[in-house]
Amino acid sequence: xxxxxxxxxxxxxxxxxxxxxxxxxxxxxxxxxxxxxxxxxxxxxxxxxxxxxxxxxxxxxxxxxxxxxxxxxxxxxxxxxxxxxxxxxxxxxxxxxxxxxxxxxxxxxxxxxxxxxxxxxxxxxxxxxxxxxxxxxxxxxxxxxxxxxxxxxxxxxxxxxxxxxxxxxxxxxxxxxxxxxxxxxxxxxxxxxxxxxxxxxxxxxxxxxxxxxxxxxxxxxxxxxxxxxxxxxxxxxxxxxxxxxxxxxxxxxxxxxxxxxxxxxxxxxxxxxxxxxxxxxxxxxxxxxxxxxxxxxxxxxxxxxxxxxxxxxxxxxxxxxxxxxxxxxxxxxxxxxxxxxxxx
Numbered sequence: 001x002x003x004x005x006x007x008x009x010x011x012x013x014x015x016x017x018x019x020x021x022x023x024x025x026x027x028x029x030x031x032x033x034x035x036x037x038x039x040x041x042x043x044x045x046x047x048x049x050x051x052x053x054x055x056x057x058x059x060x061x062x063x064x065x066x067x068x069x070x071x072x073x074x075x076x077x078x079x080x081x082x083x084x085x086x087x088x089x090x091x092x093x094x095x096x097x098x099x100x101x102x103x104x105x106x107x108x109x110x111x112x113x114x115x116x117x118x119x120x121x122x123x124x125x126x127x128x129x130x131x132x133x134x135x136x137x138x139x140x141x142x143x144x145x146x147x148x149x150x151x152x153x154x155x156x157x158x159x160x161x162x163x164x165x166x167x168x169x170x171x172x173x174x175x176x177x178x179x180x181x182x183x184x185x186x187x188x189x190x191x192x193x194x195x196x197x198x199x200x201x202x203x204x205x206x207x208x209x210x211x212x213x214x215x216x217x218x219x220x221x222x223x224x225x226x227x228x229x230x231x232x233x234x235x236x237x238x239x240x241x242x243x244x245x246x247x248x249x250x251x252x253x254x255x256x257x258x259x260x261x262x263x264x265x266x267x268x269x270x271x272x273x274x275x276x277x278x279x280x281x282x283x284x285x286x287x288x289x290x291x292x293x294x295x296x297x298x299x300x301x302x303x304x305x306x307x308x309x310x311x312x313x314x315x316x317x318x319x320x321x322x323x324x325x326x327x328x329x330x331x332x333x334x335x336x337x338x339x340x341x342x343x344x
Contacts, residue, residue, distance in 0.1 A: 003300040004290040007075040012270035018064035027181015029128025053188040056325040078293035079277040086154025101127025133170040140169025148280035172215040175208040180258040186251040190330040205243040228271035235264035
């Protein structure tokens with residue numbers, strides 16, 4: 001296998017890992033207003049329960065995005081330069097949303113004030129919705145093609161973004177992450193929070209099947225290959241299984257199903273994109289491919305050796321983290337805050 005192809009696969013793997021792991025983080029954040037809603041006395045405890053499901057792992061999940069961006073910069077500098085310059089504003093919005101979300105999660109419990117917690121909750125919710133939508137829009141736009149000229153610059157990016165296909169991609173990723181997050185909460189919690197998460201997941205599953213399935217079929221018909229068809233079939237199998245399993249309240253296997261659906265949907269996009277990395281709608285000759293956008297063979301060789309030694313260590317450590325924090329949590333395990341005690 002050529003090193004350029006290998007690194008395209010590795011970058012695809014990093015984005016798959018990011019969307020699979022960070023996807024349920026986004027879903028949990030987006031669902032906080034619903035899962036955190038209850039009587040006035042218990043609402044804060046419910047929100048803290050929901051947030052604690054991702055508390056030990058959310059920042060580790062974001063490392064996959066940082067690594068993917070770094071790998072893209074080193075392995076395919078022209079791809080990185082064209083993508084980040086042409087999609088500057090959408091990617092900046094994603095970055096700002098992730099920053100606000102991170103700050104809100106870290107500092108929510110630092111001040112015992114209801115208004116402070118409400119502002120932090122808003123930061124978590126908004127910081128989850130924006131990336132969930134824009135990542136789908138961005139990747140759908142990349143696959144459909146952008147107006148890249150002979151100087152490797154994108155001209156008129158908003159015309160490419162605001163298309164029915166791209167917007168459907170954003171809706172599909174949002175619903176996938178919502179379903180993924182609801183199933184994750186049902187897997188990680190007990191009591192009333194779990195019951196509500198199971199109910200939400202059961203309602204979301206058929207809607208997600210229709211929307212994400214429609215996006216997958218459109219992708220395959222318009223841009224697909226024989227390899228992407230395999231991932232379309234796997235994504236469809238995962239979504240159908242999620243519909244059945246959420247209805248039966250089998251949250252463990254339902255999480256496996258949504259895991260497979262998100263993994264396959266992301267892999268489908270990269271499989272349909274290859275061998276291009278940034279197709280041009282102006283002239284196919286202006287498109288960036290894995291060969292034209294790649295770094296030197298020496299750079300790719302050094303990166304390959306570094307990844308071979310470091311990647312297994314990072315993956316083992318992250319897997320161990322999930323194993324350590326595998327237990328369920330419930331509202332009854334959340335201690336009262338000072339403010340709640342004082343108000344009683």
